[in-house]
Amino acid sequence: MADLHRKLERSAIRFMLAIIAVASIGGLVEIAPLFTIGSTVEAAPDMRVYTPLEVAGRNIYMREGCYACHSQMIRSLRDEVERYGPYSLAVESKYDHPMLWGSKRTGPDLARIGEKYSDAWQVAHLNNPRDVVPQSIMPAYRWLLRTPLKTDDLGRHLAALRTVGVPYTDEMVANAPIDAYGQSAPDDDKARGVTERYGKATHVRAFDGNPGELTEMDALVAYLQILGGLTDAARKTDQTALGE
CATH class of the missing domain: 1.10.287 (Helix Hairpins)
Incomplete structure (x- = not known):
């Protein structure tokens, strides 16, 4: 040799x-x-795209480096499945650009965090993690509650995602700023357009507890609450495997 x-x-x-x-x-x-x-890649006929508010929340999630401590990929190991839920499928990240699978976990995996806790819990946790998890070493993100969400460029974000394969329509792109506000204001007429464009199952509520003001907290909580909820493919696969 x-x-x-x-x-x-x-x-x-x-x-x-x-x-x-x-x-x-x-x-x-x-x-x-x-x-x-x-x-x-598994078929998922019920797969939906992220709403503009969820896209904004995902951008904030990446901006703040949340992916450095939290992965979004449950491996097919017994201890992970028992702790976090059904293992992650490729199709669940179909519209993620970039993907946030990760391998390092300072905190728990967030692939199935959606709706596991209430909006109020998520807000309290982000505002000061030790209020709900005393042993947490996660930093506080208090400014999210008082920082207005920038929405005027959300249409361009959706248009950019469309160029890499996310099926946003012209109507979705054009109404992105309006839909971002409407998703956080359930009593406003703008909320109706959100469910018409993204489906009746879309979460429409004041995520930060204040329906009169759209903040970065609204966006990040909206994103966290949809994780694992864009499709039921993983749960259906899990039930099939268990013979249910």
Whole structure:
């Protein structure tokens, strides 16, 4: 082996060809599975896209680095499934750009955190984590409650996501700022448009407890409360596996 390596190093052409051969093998191993991705990703007819408010919340989640301590990928290990729920499916991240699977957990996995706790709990936890989890080392995000949410560029965010495959319609893009407000104001006429465009099961409520003001807290809580709820594919798969 040492002699072969020495011969390759002494010939630039042979060394270059060896590099190309090794890189080609590695590339083939990585690229080949993509040709069968259509048959490996689960079907989810009930899959819906993120609303503008949820997209804004996801952007805040990434801005604040929440993904550094919380993964969004439940592995098919017994202890993880028992703690967090059905293991994650590829289709659940179909509209995530970028994906936030992760592998490091300073805090719990959030793939199924949606609706596990009330909005009031989420607000209290983000405002000061130790109020609800005394042993928490998570920093407080108090400014979210007093920071108005910027909505005038949400249409551009949806348009950008559409270019990478998320099926937002022209109507969704055009009404993004209005729908962001409407989702957090259930008694406003704008709320009706949200359910018409994104479905009747869409969460429409004052996430931060104040329906008169749209804040970054509204957006982040709206995002957290939909995690694991864009489709029921994982739960249906889990029930099938259990023979129910």
